[in-house]
Amino acid sequence: MRALFQKIKQQFLKGYDLVLVSVTASSGSTPRGAGSRMLVNKNGRVTGTIGGGAVEYRAECMALDILERKESCEHQFLLNRKDVENIGMICGGDVTVFFQYLDHNDPIIAEITETAEKFYEERRDFWLICDLLTTSGMSLYSPACGLIGNANVPSFVLSSLSAKPHRYRSKDYDLFSEQIGTSETVYVFGGGHVSQKLVPILASVDFRCIVLEDRPEFADPALFPGAVETMLCDFNHLDQYISITAADYCCVMTRGHSYDTIVQAQLLATPACYIGVIGSRTKKAAVFRRLVEEYGIDEQDLNRIISPIGLEIKAETPAEIAISITGQMIQIRADRKASLK
Incomplete structure (x- = not known):
């Protein structure tokens, strides 16, 4: 959505009126749900999508007509089985779309x-x-x-x-x-190869990322396209740099077991909604043992830690691991939204 607003501003500066096309309701197997949006100017779609296919094409055509009439309106695409076959869609279901006219002089x-x-x-x-x-x-x-x-x-x-x-x-x-x-932030602890792949992918799906690293050469903002901030820090004193809330996600992938343990001990004292730690199950057992014996962490609290981090998709390369982590975080974000009123 941030990119959409930026695009509206750019289009207004060029003198284009726009139509904001928004899905306000959907049922059945529609490709995109409520909240999906696209932006249309006189030349066609500018950015965004409401699912592609025939419905999006028809919506784009309607938006061009609305630009001429300068009036907002709502339209319901009723897609029974016969309709789906006639317009060549794979997905069935009904979609309600609102077409909002935006005057560039407004x-x-x-x-x-x-x-x-x-x-x-x-x-x-x-x-x-x-x-x-x-x-x-x-x-x-x-x-x-x-x-x-x-x-x-x-x-x-x-x-x-x-x-x-x-x-x-x-x-x-x-x-x-x-x-x-949203105020939610992803804190990525460690600036190695997986982090460098992870941050741009997370940013592309609207996660706000901050990278923390204790080595100057790995705290270079150029390594993390999409990060809002890259911080050089002391992993022993995280509270001097950040304040983690219940809306925040934490990905721990420092350069070694020792620092991972130090970071996890501090994160367990926060209300973070997600604490994911990279590494094998063998490493997990060793680190968990240290957390209990040396830091006095209650074994029940260890259940908050997801390790190995990411979905089990047999990921091996840094890019594949980054994708598995992103998938897991998308899933958790969706579950959290569904649990809210």
């Missing part, structure tokens, strides 16, 4: 793009709220900064916002909300 939308970038930089939890009853009705909401934009949002909606996309409807309003910014 100062409110311009302000929203600037504010979104600021919120991303500041690592805030914030939501995009689209007013489906008006043209260009859009707001951002952050608990710390309040509501910014022109959507008519009742206070009870703000108090009930969740991590999952949600539609609020009554005779007085029709709103679609989605959390698009």
Whole structure:
């Protein structure tokens, strides 16, 4: 979503009006769920996707028509088996899509793009709220900064916002909300070969990464495209550099067992939602023994540590291991969102 807002700003500066195409509801085996978006200008799709295939093509054609009419609207693609066969889709199901017209001269939308970038930089939890009853009705909401934009949002909606996309409807309003910014961060401890492969992949699926390393040559930001920060630190005193919350993920892959143990002992004193440690099961047993005997860690607390880290896909190379870790973290992130209200 950050890239989408950046693209809106770029397109506005070029004088392009846009249509933001958003999936607000889906059922059955549709390719993308609620919250999927794409951006369209007069030349066609600019960025994003609502699943590809015939539905996306038809939605793009509708968006071009909306650019001419300068009006927002909603459309439901009803895909029964016969429809699916006729339009050549593999997936069946129904998709509700909202087409939101964005005027490049609209100062409110311009302000929203600037504010979104600021919120991303500041690592805030914030939501995009689209007013489906008006043209260009859009707001951002952050608990710390309040509501910014022109959507008519009742206070009870703000108090009930969740991590999952949600539609609020009554005779007085029709709103679609989605959390698009989060304070969650991935802390990667160690800057070796796996970390160097892992960070760009995590960043590509919207994880915010900070790399911590105690060797200057491996704390080079150039080694970690996509990282928001690379820190040279002392692994013995992590609390002097970072403050880990319950929304944060930790990947431990330092240069040796000793440092891995020191880092894990400190992470177990935090509420981190994910602690993954690279290494074999033999290494895991040795490190766990040290954590209990030398650091006084309760054996029950060791259950918080995922080691070996990543999904079991027989990964061997640094790139393959990075993919397995990313897959596991995507799964955990999705489960956490589903568990929230």
